[in-house]
Amino acid sequence: MVQTSGDSAGFDVLTEVLGGIQLRSKVHGRYELTAPWGMRIDSSPNPLFYAVMRGNCLLSTDEESLTLVGGDFVFIPAGVRFTLRDAKGTRALPVEEVYATRGPMRCGGLLHYGGGGVAATLLVGSFAFEGEALSPLLRHLPTLLHVKGDGIPALPWLEPTLRFVASEVEARQPGYDTIVSRLADVLFVQALRAHMDSASHANGWLRALVDPRIGKVLQRIHEKPQAPWTLAGLAKLASMSRTLFAERFRALVGEAPLAYIARWRMHQAMVLMRDPGKSLAEVARDVGYETESSFGKAFKRHVGMTPGTHRRGVSPPAIR
Structure with missing residues (x-):
C-alpha cells in the first residue's frame, strides 16, 4: 500500500487533494464489440475510463x-485524442458516427458494434x-493511467471490483447508478x-509524493x-542544500517550491x-496571508479574478 513520506502521522496528502477536487464518477454502460471494430475520440470534455472485461483491444494516442x-x-x-480498435490497421470511425445509429449511451446502456468476429467487452x-483548476x-x-490486471505486484482488488461494477450495470437494480x-x-x-x-523511474507529482x-x-x-x-526552511526539512532541493523539487513536481506553495494556497482558498x-478575511488567514488585501492580489494574479467575483460563481478565465 502506498504511503506518502513524512513525519506527520495520519495526514494523507492524496486524500486531502482528492477531497478538494470533489470527484464525481459515472459509469455509462457496456460495449459489446466484435472484430473488426474501431472508434476515434477526438476530444472529450471529461476524463474517461475503460475497463476490459474480456478480450483485448489496442488504445492509441498521439504519443503512445x-x-x-x-x-x-x-x-x-x-x-x-485517442482511438480504440480491435487491431492495428482497423479503420476507426468517429465515436459520434458509432453512436449516431445506435443512440447515446446512458448509465446501464449497452452498445453493440463490430463485424461479428472475435468478441471484446468494455x-x-x-x-x-x-x-480542479x-x-x-x-x-x-x-x-494514460494504465492499471494492468495481471501486473506485478498482483492487484487482488481489481477483478472483483470490475465484475461487481459489470454485474450492477447489467442487473440495473434500484440504486445501481449510485453503486x-x-x-x-x-x-x-x-x-x-x-x-x-x-x-519508480518516472517523474511527476504522484512520484514526488513517495519520494x-x-x-x-x-x-x-x-x-x-x-x-x-x-526555500531555506523547505531545504532543511528535506535535509538537502537549497540548490539541490530546488532542482530535485522542480524535476519531480514541475515547478519551483515557492510557486507550488502559492498555487496550492489559491487552490485551498477556492475550496x-x-x-x-467563512469570510474572505478568514480564508486569507487560513492560507497564510496577513491581510485580505494581499490575499486578493495574489488570488487575482493566479485565478484572473478577485475572490469576491469567484465566490459569486463567475467562471474564471484560463488559469495561469
Missing part, C-alpha cells in the same frame, strides 16, 4: 499505443471534477495508488499551507470559499 487485455483499466484525461465511464493532481496526471458511480470512484483512487507503486525527501516536504506544505515557508459562512 498500448494493448489492453481482460482485467485492465485505463484512465484518459480530458482533451486527449465498461466505459467518465469522471468529473469540481475545483489549480489542483496539483490533475495538472500532473499522465496522459456503480461510487465503485468507479474507488477504481480511480486505486489506479492512482497502482501508478504510484509502479512509477523520501520531496514527499516529506509536500506533506508538511499540505498540512500547514499557512506557514511562512521559505474554503465554498463555505458561505
